[in-house]
Amino acid sequence: QQQVKQSPQSLIVQKGGISIINCAYENTAFDYFPWYQQFPGKGPALLIAIRPDVSEKKEGRFTISFNKSAKQFSLHIMDSQPGDSATYFCAASPNAGNMLTFGGGTRLMVKP
Amino acid sequence: DAMVIQNPRYQVTQFGKPVTLSCSQTLNHNVMYWYQQKSSQAPKLLFHYYDKDFNNEADTPDNFQSRRPNTSFCFLDIRSPGLGDAAMYLCATSRNPTGQETQYFGPGTRLLVL
Numbered sequence: 259q260q261q262v263k264q265s266p267q268s269l270i271v272q273k274g275g276i277s278i279i280n281c282a283y284e285n286t287a288f289d290y291f292p293w294y295q296q297f298p299g300k301g302p303a304l305l306i307a308i309r310p311d312v313s314e315k316k317e318g319r320f321t322i323s324f325n326k327s328a329k330q331f332s333l334h335i336m337d338s339q340p341g342d343s344a345t346y347f348c349a350a351s352p353n354a355g356n357m358l359t360f361g362g363g364t365r366l367m368v369k370p
Numbered sequence: 371d372a373m374v375i376q377n378p379r380y381q382v383t384q385f386g387k388p389v390t391l392s393c394s395q396t397l398n399h400n401v402m403y404w405y406q407q408k409s410s411q412a413p414k415l416l417f418h419y420y421d422k423d424f425n426n427e428a429d430t431p432d433n434f435q436s437r438r439p440n441t442s443f444c445f446l447d448i449r450s451p452g453l454g455d456a457a458m459y460l461c462a463t464s465r466n467p468t469g470q471e472t473q474y475f476g477p478g479t480r481l482l483v484l
Contacts, residue, residue, distance in 0.1 A: 363411070
C-alpha cells in the first residue's frame with residue numbers, strides 16, 4: 259500500500275511538445291503529492307506539489323493534474339525545452355508522520 | 371545562499387574498508403536524512419535524524435550507521451562496504467519530520483567500491 263507507480267520509465271519529446279508523466283497510488287491516506295526534478299549529478303529538487311483538495315495546480319509551464327477517485331496524478335510540461343531534460347520523480351505522503359514515498363522515476367529527454 | 375553541502379562528491383573505497391560520508395547544512399533545519407540512490411532508481415531512505423533523535427528505516431542494513439554531532443552536520447558511516455553498496459548517497463534536510471515538508475537535497479556523494 260506504500261507504493262507509488264510511475265510511468266513511463268523514459269520519455270523522448272520534441273522541443274515545444276508536451277511531456278506527460280503519470281503516477282498511481284493505492285494508499286488512500288496519502289494527501290500530499292510533490293514532484294521532484296533531478297539533473298544528472300545533482301540531488302532532486304522540489305518542482306511542484308499538490309494536495310487532493312484541488313484537481314489541478316499550475317506553475318509556469320508545469321501543471322499537476324490530480325484524480326482522487328482514480329488515485330492518479332500526472333505532471334504535464336508544456337512547451338518542453340531541452341533544459342527540461344532530467345529525471346522526474348513523483349512522490350506521496352500521508353498527512354501525519356511518515357516520510358515521502360517516491361515513484362520509480364521518469365527520464366525525460368527533450369530533443370532540440 | 372542557504373544550502374546542503376556534501377563531501378566528498380566522489381568517494382572510492384575498497385571492499386570491506388570503512389568509509390564516512392559527510393553532509394552539512396546552512397538551513398538550520400531540524401531534520402537531516404540520508405538516502406541511497408542506485409542507478410536509474412528512486413532514492414531509498416536509509417534513516418533520518420530529528421534533532422538528536424535517530425530514526426532507522428526497518429530495512430536499512432546494520433552496516434550503515436549515522437552520527438549527527440550538531441544541527442549542521444550529519445555523517446553516514448558504512449562499516450564494511452560491499453560491492454552492492456556502490457551508489458549515490460544523498461543527504462537532505464527539512465524543517466520538520468513529515469513527508470509534507472519540502473526536502474532540500476545536497477548534490478550527493480557517488481561511492482565506488484572496488
